[in-house]
Amino acid sequence: MNPYVPGAGLRPAALVGRDPVIGDLRTIIDRTTIGLMDRSMILKGLRGVGKTVLLNEMWRIAREDGWITARVEGAASAEDRLVLDQVRAELIANLPETKSKGPLQKMRKLMTSIESVSLSVSPSHTLSAGMSFSQTGDEPKGPIDPAEFMGIALSVARAVKDDSSTTAHGVMLFIDEMQLLAKQELSAITYACHKAGQDEIPFYVIGAGLPDLPTRLAEARSYAERLFTYRDIDRLDDAEARDALIIPAYKQAVTWSEGALALVVNEARGYPYFLQQYGKEAWAVASSAKRVNVISEADAKDGITRGRAELEAGFYASRWHRATAAERKYMAAMALAGSEFSTTDAVASALKRTAQSLGPTRAKLIERGFIYSSYRGQIAFTVPGMGGFIMQTPEADDLKREISGDAVARQIPDEEGVATVDEHMYYTT
Ligand SMILES: Nc1ncnc2c1ncn2[C@@H]1O[C@H](COP(=O)(O)OP(=O)(O)OP(=O)(O)O)[C@@H](O)[C@H]1O
Ligand SMILES: [Mg+2]
Structure with missing residues (x-):
């Protein structure tokens, strides 16, 4: 049975190279058991490096250890469905049934009385852990805003700590694609983490997202930088x-034969998604040839050819074809620059536009998760190898022609001296 699983969030048969980050979670858990606080955590990295499977693994560990959890995911149309509303539903489902009329029971009542968490209610401007203890939950609360909800979520975590009838340790939220959350949600979440640390409430957020997630958080709350432990989820080294x-x-x-391993490791450049894809194809080649107990160098070579075709058709083309013509042109200009990071000015000048007029296209590309921007004026692809893929597309060819034609045109003097220009240049460039 082919054991390799290229895909979004599919748990690999061997989750390698992530022990240090899993260790960080265990540290949070261990510290909580002896009454010490820790920071919440943010996992950041490019597409396909394994953020989702790692987050899921951490979620599993927290649940097994007896934490009350919610595991949710941001979506591009965050305004339609707030992530915190999903958190509300999950927490209600996961709150333990306590018999006593203790604090947790009260909080359960309050939680279930919330109709929804929404941006359309006027902001409460209040978030104080514990404020909700005075409420009983007998009255329906109706819709509430993110700040008020986080106040209640913190109160739940405090109730867990105070309620002797439960063995749960606290509340931990796992949020994937966190860069997509509404600013108000990020702000409320960050403030809640801040408050939890100050008031010693066992409440943590483990978030995962693209490399610009720290920037999104800092835009929402300036002190976010000091509040979270940030972990780069990066390529695997050769041994991993x-x-x-x-x-x-x-x-x-x-x-695996030594030669086969060397080929695939070299081709995948440490990217987990690529390792799964090439691994899967090499295995398929070997097993179709009925050489079931060893994957040879020849299998790996064929597997790599098939894997590349699969990646082009799936990982890259699926994204490329979802982009509009304007978005493709923008990305083609980035690809043509050839380096990992481009500046918005360089893209604008390649497209003979102003960076400002291209702002909406860039914003859309960021929202759709094709590109990210960690620093003002700088952009990069979220998908490893996307630039190389784009260079082979007709859009890149067209743009190359436009730009090189333009470079030649620039050499033509405006007035006299036209005769000195070698016309041949038009055709050779
Ligand atoms: N540590 C790992 N070891 C081996 N394979 C892994 C590892 N992490 C992830 N993978 C594999 O890589 C692929 C991508 O994983 P995952 O979906 O978690 O990435 P991601 O970072 O969440 O990507 P995206 O940003 O697109 O959501 C999956 O096929 C998964 O099985
Ligand atoms: Mg993911």
Whole structure:
């Protein structure tokens, strides 16, 4: 059975190279048990590096350890459905049934009386942990805003701590694609983490998102920078990449030849998604040739060819074709620049536009998660290798022609001296 699983959020047969981050979560858990506080955590990285599977693993660990959890995901149309409203529903479902009329029971009542968490209610401007203890939840609360909701979520965590009839340790929220949350949600979440630390409430947020998530958080609350532990979820090193290939096969008594391993590790450049894709194809080639117990160098070569085609059709083309013509042109200009980061000014000048007039296109590309911006005026692709893929598209060819034609045109003097220009240049460039 092919053990490799290229895909979004699909748990790999061997989750390698992430022990330090998992260790950070265990530290939070251990510290809480002895009454110490820690910071909430943010996992950031490019598409396909394994943020979602890591977040899911951490969620599993927290649940097993007896935390009350909610696991939710931001969506591009965040305004339609607030993530905090999903958190509300999940917390209600996961709150333990306590018999006593203790604090947790009260909080459960209050929680269930909330109709929804929405941006359309006028802001309460209040968030204070514990404020809701005075309320009983007997009255329906109707819709509330993100700040008020986070106040109540904190109160739930405090109730968990104070209620002797529960063995739960606290509340932990797991939020994927967190860069997509509304600013008000990010602001409320950040403030809640701040408050939890100050008031020693066992409440943590583990968020995952694109590399500009820290910037989004800092825009929402300036002190966010000091509030979270930020972890880069990055490429795997060679030894880890080899493990990602070897271990799943080993479980089925299949081995990789040294040459095959070297080829795939080199091709995948440490990106987990690519390792799964090439691993899967190499395995498929070997098993279709009925060489079931060893993956040879030849299998790996064929697997890489097939894997590249799969990546182009899936990982890259699916995104490229979802973009509008204007968005593609913008990304083609980025790709043509050839470096990992481009500036919005350079893109604008390649497209003969102003950076300002391209603002809406850039904003849309960011919202759709194709590109990100960690610093003002700087942009990059969220998908590893996207620039290389785009360079092979007709849009990039067109733009190349436009730009090189333009470069030649610039050499033509405006007035006299036209005769000195070599016309041939038009055709050779
Ligand atoms: N540590 C790992 N070891 C081996 N394979 C992994 C690891 N992490 C992730 N993968 C594999 O990589 C692929 C991408 O994982 P995942 O969906 O978690 O990435 P992501 O960072 O959430 O991507 P996106 O930003 O697109 O949501 C999956 O096929 C998964 O099985
Ligand atoms: Mg993901």
